[in-house]
Amino acid sequence: MDRLRAMQCFVRAVELGSLSAAARSLATTQPTVSKQIAALEASLGVRLLERGPARVVPTDEGARFLESARRLLEDYEDAVTALDEGTRQPRGLVRISAPVALGELHLHRLMLQALQQYPELRIDLMLEDRYVDPVAERYDLMVRIGSALPPDMVARELARWPRYIVASADYVRRHGRPRRLEDLARHPFLRYPLGEDDTVTLTGPDGTREVPVQTRYRLNNAVALLDAVREGAGIAFQPCWMVNGLLRRKELVRLLPQWSGPTQTVHLVYPPRRRQPMRVQVMLELLSTTIRAL
CATH class of the missing domain: 3.40.190.10 (Periplasmic binding protein-like II)
Known part of the structure; x- marks a missing residue:
């Protein structure tokens, strides 16, 4: 019996609550996990798990053994790490x-x-x-x-990444640039399908404001939302890490730059x-x- 492997099967079964889930996480089969744990129990002379139709739970002895098994597995990983660091x-x-x-x-x-x-x-x-x-x-x-x-x-x-209000350069040429917060209501807003559709929260020189907007398109994928902005479908919040390069290349325009959306x-x-x-x-x-x- 591979004691380390058997202890790993036992620990995973307890953490995940079932032998089949442990088997999936260890890239093996449920019968293999079951046999490993049974062999470990036989070698220790105690029952480590109570096996139910849907879940397994540790016995009192299994609960006491669990932390020791975790420490032993961690010590083994530490030893392997030390070898890796040596090379x-x-x-x-x-x-x-x-x-x-x-x-x-x-x-x-x-x-x-x-x-x-x-x-x-x-x-x-x-x-x-x-x-x-x-x-x-x-x-x-x-x-x-x-x-x-x-x-x-x-x-x-x-x-911590601020969100900017952005639009494509072509959109700004066709529809103009909002100059005040109140102007945002005249522009189609693109956003995730979360929260309120009729307002956005902005922070700027006057503190935090709830600003009315008209939401025309909602989608739950950040890359697709950015593509929609680049295609000129409207304006949107975009986190700085997604748009800094596009702003530098002038493919996108930051609107009302003194104002930002909620920070990521x-x-x-x-x-x-x-x-x-x-x-x-x-x-x-x-x-x-x-x-x-x-």
Whole structure:
């Protein structure tokens, strides 16, 4: 019996609540996980799990053993990390979750550079805007923008990004530039299908204002929303990291530049550990540096 593997199966089964979920997270089969845990129980002479039709829960002995098993697995990872640091070559798989737009526009290129720089590194970059469970889905690192942060995780704040009111240069030529907040109501506003449709919140020299707008088009994809703005369909809030380059190239125009929309806050989230594996350390620093520079 591979005791480390058996303990890993046990820990994952407890964390996820089922043998099948543990098997999926470990890229194996449910019977294999069941056999590994049964062999571990036989070697220890105690029952670690109560197995129900839908869930498994630790016995009293299993609950006591759980933290020791976690520490042993972490010690093993630390030992592997020390070897990696000795060779100065990160290797193995890093699983990363990030929002779709940020991944498409910036992080995808970073991943390609990392793969070229570190030949023994493997990366799973999963681009999703939904809430991701870092434990159940086995992510090493998660980039979170403005969403609830998971409990029992380290959350490193990387940046705060203002939202600008922008339009295409062609739109401004055809429809004119709003000069006052009240002028926004004359322009079609493009936005996410969240919150109120008839007002937007702006912060500027006079504090915070709720400003009436007319919403003509709503969509739930940030890249598509930016494309609609570039096509001249209307005006919209856009976070600075999405539009700074387009503003510099004068493809977009910032409207009422003394006013900004609600700020986006971005965090890098990861499990608490005494020492992250070298492969995770490398990607953590690359992501931090890249995102802070946007």
